[in-house]
Amino acid sequence: MEYVSSLTGFRFDGRRPNEMRQIRGEIGVLAKADGSALFEMGNTKVIAAVFGPREVQNKSQQIDNQALVRCEYSMANFSTGDRARKPKGDRNIISYSADHGSKYINTFDASFSGKNLKQIDIFLQVLQADGGTRSACINAATLALADAGIPMRDIVTSCSAGYLCSTPLLDLNYVEDSAGGPDVTVGLLVKMDKMTLLQVIALMPTFFFFCCCICFVLLFV
């Protein structure tokens, strides 16, 4: 399939290869949570709720001088418009929780580590999935954390990129995502100019990984 028209250079939805979808963010959408955000990338819609910093509930998990970040990710049953899909036991969830948990540790400022309030809970729920849910979750979580007033060293932002029809494409939607091409998600600390996440999903020779990174950097910078 021609994911990028060779005649007009447009993708199916009218974007150029290096263009993102429309993004929209809103904070404070949930009154009960300490911080919350609703984030949209095109038709992908994610809600994030942050509780904390609070006391560590399970004392055995407490580690001195370190904060505990718990992240729970789930996809709403209706998010894909396909009811048959069961979110439980999805491979993504496990890897997501692990990812998110470890990722944020280094991002937070150590300023609150002196107090006893050391647990932060992040809940992410995908309301509508149209590709790039991982990136949308990270962006939503960042907004919610900022809303909760948790001190952070930098803002984490994320976007995905792929490679189809010999063209690097930024911010894949569902149709492009399921085309079977390689796909890389990157999380960046913008001010610190550092990368916190680099995840590639593809069947490809090892060095192709580098091509992906390069194409991403080209698109993003």
Place this chain on the structure above:
Amino acid sequence: MLQSKSFVKKTKQGRVVKVVREHYLRDDIHCGAEICKVCQSSSVRLSSSASILIIDTNVVLHQIDLLENPAINNVIVLSVVLDEVRNRNMSVYNRMKALCTDAMKNFYVFSNEHHRDTYVKEMVGESPNDRNDRAIRFAARWYQSHLGEGTQILLITNDRENKRKAVEEGISAETIESYVRSLQQPNLLDLVVIPTSAVKEEIDDLRPLKRKAFYLEHKPMSEITSGLLHRIYHQGKLRVNRYNPFEAYVGSESIGDEIVIYGRVNMNRAFDEDVVAVELLPKDQWSGVKSFIAVDDDEDEEDDIHMVPSSADAPPRNTNVANGHSGSTPIISDRPVGRVIGIIKRNWDSYCGSLEPMPFPAGNGGAASALFVSKDRRIPKIRILTHQLGNLIDKRIIVTVDSWDCSSKYPSGHYVRTIGEIGDRDTESEVILIDNDINTRPFSVQVLACLPPLPWSLSVEDMANPHREDLRHLRVFSVDPPGCRDIDDALHCTTSANGNFEVGVHIADVTNFVYPGTPLDEEAAQRGTSVYLVEKRIDMLPKPLTEDICSLRADVERLAFSVIWEMTPNAEIISTKYTKSIIKSCAALSYIEAQARMDDSRMVDPVTTDLRNLNSLAKIMRQRRVDRGALTLASAEVKFQIDTETHDPLDIGMYQIREANQMIEEFMLAANVSVAEKILKHFPLCSLLRRHPTPTKEMLEPLVHTAASVGLDLDISTSKALADSLDHAVGDDPYFNKLIRILATRCMTQAVYFCSGDLAPAEFHHYGLASPLYTHFTSPIRRYADVMVHRLLAAALEIAKLPPVFLDGQRLTQLADNLNHRHRNAQMAGRASVELHTLIYFRKRPTDTEARIVKIKANGFIVFVPKFGIEGPVHLTAKGDKQGDWSVDAKGQTMTKAGTNTSYRTLQTVRIHLEVVEPQPHRPKLELTLI
């Protein structure tokens, strides 16, 4: 600006899902017109001199031949039109794409669907078709207001309703016919496809008595689908018998056998290679007509016998068989017989041929209806309308099929272009090239711009390149056919102190000049291979590269890619080295010269010694290969001696294979195998390899039967066993062994290129060469596969980066498929060219000669003439004669004349007479008759 697009669609599993997609509208899409002051000028394609055309979908779909004509220019192609065309007809879409990127044509693609001012939203109750028509009109109106009154925007549509609405809305609109008429070029009018209804009227006028339907109506698609599901109908690709256009086969998976279809009525307007739905006839109508060789393709015979039965329910009697060519009493056979009830996928194409001679209609200048006869006998005659009958009557022309109504006997089509005079050798050669879809256009300016400046010589950078080894001190030489100018391989052989040999194969370093992604590279990838006809060669790369810069000629310094082995005197490879190199060939020998040197014991010069060493190594390698089970297959290769002045063939004979040929072949095979191993080791998922599938038992069955009939027992269990039994198949006849090998070759499928990521390693096997891995590395000047392999090898050696195309699995598979397709076409063209020259040769020289029977048919047999490499049918019964005298035995291996002892069996030697006859004008053919 964002628009949400939402629609409901049915998935393959039959579920209905709602799909929501984003649809972005932009303000940075340019109009592409030269006179526009607002839009960016970098993308200008439309000149301001003439009026600008906007074409409707139906015009693109039906008039693509006209659009390809240089007279049609300055056209806006809307993206809504392109999308519709893509959904309806992929081949037209591809041609349209080529048109839009052609630098010579001013076709501009305007993304009206994503432009903020031209996007139209579907209205409630509006069909998608109406919405698209409205979008086209809307875009036309936008263009008119955008460019102002100074420029004329003309909407070309053949849809009456659309045209009416356009005029109402104040857009100037015309039909394609009236537009072409206004151009005042009568030749163009022939290219216009007249809608079917108009043609029908015309035919009805001509033959008022024959208004009756000739063919059964095709069943609607829904009925076919459900019929296929319930196994009432069977689906398959229709293949028309090459020797008898009234007989066709449909290979059906649901039956597991071929369904035979007799006669044009039962074929029901299906063309060769169409995918059709077939219904089986009741068993009592499976008349056992053995496959016939059509005595004559006189289609007028059809008139009486090919009528549709009065009631549609009653299947047609097998009239063709009963009254037609045979006159035999129908025997019930076990081969399923059927008839086509619907066509699932058309394979209509354009065809080369000529017009049937006809009396000139009264009054010149008007449109005349003529019958077009294709060169390919499998294609029925095609009715066309022409305004230039006088010009076309003695020309070879190209015609495209447009439609075939069930009330007309012949399909209707339209003229595309003229090739040249019938019978002229150049014209006929061109016909061959067109038939095989071979690009003969001269290389474009962009392609030629990629060539290095001439005269080329070794540069300082090349010498300083650390990856390039200087091998100029080596005694390198090449051995090729006489007169070869594109020398892509050379060899060297030196003796080491420890008695081992160092053998090097040096291949022209084409990739040093052809960079990936350049126009030159893309052109070569598209052509795939050079094509060798009897009298000329169609190059894959421009001449300066093939004959000079890359060609490893004698006494000049050239760049090469070398594979160097250290070998023991027993031809065991101890080590392999791959490197880019600089070589200087000391001799460009021909096979004959090389052979003569080796045979002449008085010659002891270094080159001759090297040749002898190489030859002794090659013999050992060959023997080892044969022991592994490599097959020595044969094909009927023929060589012509061509008159240098007239280019007519002077003599004809089988191509002689010498020891020197085999020696070169052996080292090339070894180099290919070595390279295949190397690239696969480094790139297990994206290497380009070549495989030859193991033939199945069923495929080899005809060979075994034929061999059995002459008392020969072939063991086909393994390639080794087959090779051995082929070796033992020696009769009294010197040609016998070769003939058996030719038959064996025909039973097998061709070797193909593939991408290593697509198949399991067990399938990489090359059956014919008995090698687990194989690729093509040794002829990069004339094959694109070798160019790709060179790049892979260079990347494996870390000399160069791997081009991105290798990382795109789909694209790589596409490339490999194209190479296979081009390779097959090049072979077919080569064969057709030989056939053409055989015809020219025998035109003046009727000959008597010996031939071997290769296949028995009911009314004759197919013979092979070893001396000339010709194969053709011999008829034992005259046209219209009773066939009953001859009976064929159960296995179809012998035929006997009733009441006499005269009998013929396969592989028997017969004497025949060869002569060129012209039973129908412009279709000369070589006739073989028994003496």
